[in-house]
Structure formats: structure tokens, C-alpha cells
Amino acid sequence: MISARNITLRYGNRTVLEELDFSAKPGALTAIVGPNGSGKTTLLKALTGEVPFDGDVVVEGLNIATTPAWKLAMTRAVLPQSTSMSFPFQAIEVVRLGLQRSVSHDETLPQRALSKVGLDGYGSRFYQELSGGEQQRAQLARVLCQVWEPVLDGAPRWLFLDEPVSSLDIGHQLQVMTIARNYADAGGGVIAVMHDLNLSAMFADEIILMKAGRIISSGAADQALTNDTLSYAYGCPVQTRTVPQNTGWFFLPQGAGA
Template identity: 45%
Template sequence: MPVTLDRVEVVLGARRILGPLSLSLLPGSLTVVVGPNGAGKSTLVRAISGERPATGGSVRHDGADVAAMPAARLAGLRAVLPQASTVAFPFTVYEIVSLGLRMRAGLSPAGRRRAVAAALAAVDLEDFGARLYPELSGGEQQRVQLARVLCQVGDAVGEAGPKLLILDEPTASLDVRHQLDVLSIAKDFAEAGGVALAVLHDLNLAAGFADRMLVLDRGRLAADDAPDRVLSSGVLTQVFGVAMTVLSPQGWPRPAILPDLSACRSAPRG
């Protein structure tokens, strides 16, 4: 098992914001994390990636403790797309994406150019290499950052075994078509033998793409199951505090979920 969490918890001051939580992430599977704001989703991502060391318990990649792993080795095992990335200088798109290749030794200049071109094509930005990053829209910038992450992680399986791709709210600033494209990339990575983890707010995208759904609530694991069983269990209504109806449209391979719009209230007029 390449990624295992053993009673992981994160405590800030006197407040436990995650855990204790134990689970394993398996190759060949796309795991999607959902939950309300403040549920601990991004904290979980940072703990798994090694960005924020766990206060208690351990995170292991293929048996090795992340907390004791050199940064260079960790960078070769996993890549992370954060919620937002700030770039203060007018780098070109090509320069931003090529940063993902810094830890991949042995690539020739031509090989580097091919890797960047392939990553940009994967995110539908083939002709953007010479564009200045700050001049792009928010959605385009997010896709450039994904291309950088794809350059860093490379193949889903390396010499050391399956790699880990982590996407933290990757669809937040994207249009519908590119939301589907990004999640298809994560799905393809998993199907190629890698480990893929994504944090999503859109429950229907989660249900449509996930092999496994984790539902977090106040730092604890409220559900861990296949999407159809999570949707039909009623746990999402409990966690989000909104009544939801599960739909099974004809011809759809997976169910969908619709919140009870009658519970919405119009804002008072001034």
C-alpha cells in the first residue's frame, strides 16, 4: 500500500482540526474528499503531502515515514496542486510549467520541451507557452499550475512504484468542460496505476468520477465508501445540514444528487 495514514491527527493550540484518522490510499483508484467548509479537507491534504506534519500518528508513502523523508525524495513521489498559487513575477507559461521538471534528472533539453508541450496539451493550453502568466484568467492560471504538477509527477508509476497525485479543489475556477477534463486527467492517472486524491465541493462531480468517497465532518471521517453507497446512505444530508435527493437519470452510469432548493431563503430586502 503506497500511502497509509495511522491515527493521524492535527492539533492547533487546544483545538483538534483533524483526526484521529486511519486509512490507506490504493493505486488504481481515484479517491475524492468532500465535506463542509472547515471540515479538515485541506488539512488532510497537507498532512498526506507532508506540507504540514501531523501532530500525532504517521503518514507513510510505500512504508517510508513522510515526516522523515528528504524533500527531494518526496517531490519525486508525489505532486500537489494547491487551491491557489501566487506568482509575483511576469514569467511565461512555459517557464512556470518547466519548474515542475526541476527534480526530474536525466531529461535532455529536447525532452524537457516535449514534456512541457505534452503537459500543456493535456490541459488544453497548447499555444500558451509564450504567454505571460499574470495576464491569464484565473481558470487558465489554474490549468497552467496543473500542467506544472503533471510535469513534476511524470508517469503514474516510477521505478519506486506508484506515485501520488493530489488535487486540492482543482475545479473551483474552471468552466464545466475543463472541470471534466481535469478530473479525467486524475482518473487516467489512477487507471495507469497511480494513486489519485482530489478535494471537491461539487458533489455530482465527486459522484461521477470517484472510485471512493471520503466524507469529512469536523475533522472526523463520517463516511468512506463507493459513491453510490455514500449518496444513498443519507450521510451527506447529515453532514451538510441540507436535505438531498438522489437521482438516477436514465442512461447515466452513476447517480446524481440534488439539494432541496425549497430550504433556501431569499435574502431580506433593504
């Protein structure tokens, strides 16, 4: 599992994360939600060791402060919010970068990963010629290539996804979230920073709601995302509703309609 204790992070005099405790289990999809500036991406970067912080983060028994980067890369892969590339790489070359940090040397993986994210036949296209959503899915294919097997030698592996559906249409949002869901169902762990509350409620086992560098609620959708917690977090009235036949949850700002 992943365990973070007493995580505090400051930029100058500004406290971004304050004495925060966090945990996530393999076999589950954990969504981190909250308003802009609440610390979601900063928390993810702390969990992956991309930014310095006070406290401890342990991933499957490995303290990220003392574990070599190459060893962590065998256990977890990270999809950032955006990635810019200056050189004219083909899509397949971008995805193949995931093999450099992978325990597998199966040269069929990059093409299989492209197919999984719906980019079959895009391998020879230059990355810069892809749309924003296609670039985002190509990067997801790269990340999947790195930790293709959700469980390796009996140990779960992890996907860290920072706003993985931000540039995608509805169909591809569902495709990407289904990939994440399937990865967790196969025994791996997924931590995803999300803005879409409805997708989070549809796919996540655990939802972490943040505001101003703190976790204000956590649990399943109906526990973490209540009228009170959502209205407090986002600073506007929010009402939870169930869809017909009680098949799930959705969340609607009251000012958006009658």
C-alpha cells in the same frame, strides 16, 4: 499505497483533525468531500507533510516524517488550491518548474503538459495575463510535469489535487477530471479534494466524506453518499437520485427545486 494512522492536528486549542485513519490505493481516484471547514484541505496537507501533525503517514513505503523532501517529490506531486506569483514568468516557465523535482530531464515535457491541459500555444503568455482557470490548468501542467509517468520502475506515483476544478467551466472540469482518471487508470494514484459531489461520483473509485475533522463515511458513491450521511454532513436535506437509464448518481439539495 498511502496509509495514514491516528492523524491528529490542532491549531491552538482547536482540533482540526482527530484520530483520523485514511488509506488510498494506486490505480484509483480517491475524492475527499465535505462541507467548508470539515478538514479536507488540512488532511491533504497532512498527507503531503505540509503541516505538522501527530500520527504516521506512509506513502509507498516512505514515512513522510523521515523521508527527505527531494525523495518524496519523486513519488508525488501536489496541486494547491491557489498559487500566486509575483514575478512575470511565462506559462512555459511555470510548467518547467515541475522538471526541477522530476526524474526526467525531457525538455519536451512542459509543452506536452500544456497541451494535455488544453493550453497549447499559451507557453509564451505571461502567467499573470492568464485567467484564473487558465492559471489553474497551468499549475496542473506543472504538477503533471513532475510525475509524468504514473508508474516508474514498477512503483506507482501520486497526484494530490486540492480543488482542481474550482475555477473551471464545465468543459474544463471534465477535461481535468478525465486527466486525473486516466492517471489512475494507468496505475498511478490520485487523491483529490472536491466540492462537486456529482463530479466526484462520476470519476472517483472511493469517496471519503468528512465533517468536523472526522471521516463519517467512505466507499463508492452509492455507499458513502447516502441521504443520511449527506444531510448530516452538510446540515441540510439532501436526496440522491439516479440519472435516466441508471447510468450514474447525482445529488440535489432538496431546497434547490421541486
